[in-house]
Amino acid sequence: MDRGRAVKAALTQAAAVAVLSIALAIALPHSFFDDYGWLAGPAAWALCAVVTARVLDLPAGWTLLGAALAGLPSLVGVALGAHWLGAAIAIVAFGVWCGFSRTTRGPSRSGTSGTPSSWPSGAPGPEAQGGR
Numbered sequence: 001m002d003r004g005r006a007v008k009a010a011l012t013q014a015a016a017v018a019v020l021s022i023a024l025a026i027a028l029p030h031s032f033f034d035d036y037g038w039l040a041g042p043a044a045w046a047l048c049a050v051v052t053a054r055v056l057d058l059p060a061g062w063t064l065l066g067a068a069l070a071g072l073p074s075l076v077g078v079a080l081g082a083h084w085l086g087a088a089i090a091i092v093a094f095g096v097w098c099g100f101s102r103t104t105r106g107p108s109r110s111g112t113s114g115t116p117s118s119w120p121s122g123a124p125g126p127e128a129q130g131g132r
């Protein structure tokens with residue numbers, strides 16, 4: 001797992017959820033969330049996951065799947081009346097999911113790409129330097 005990517009994904013998702021939540025709370029009456037929160041919440045969560053995927057260069061489909069799975073534990077928090085606790089659990093689970101994901105450019109950790117992390121980016125590999 002790429003812990004750095006997991007933390008970045010969790011923080012990006014948390015920031016996106018916070019910004020969107022505040023914007024929706026300002027723009028819409030409370031009654032909207034009473035009537036349509038069951039739809040607006042998951043849609044907002046998915047939109048924020050797409051933002052996270054774009055920011056971190058993760059595949060959108062795989063990231064949306066992770067968002068859907070990470071959102072399931074939050075249902076327990078909602079059922080217990082602790083909506084934001086459920087959201088916090090979902091953000092952590094989503095971050096872990098993204099930590100195991102590959103970027104759209106392929107793996108980013110040394111040892112998974114076949115190229116040492118100390119090898120200069122864009123430099124030709126050893127095979128391009130003539131046979132040894």
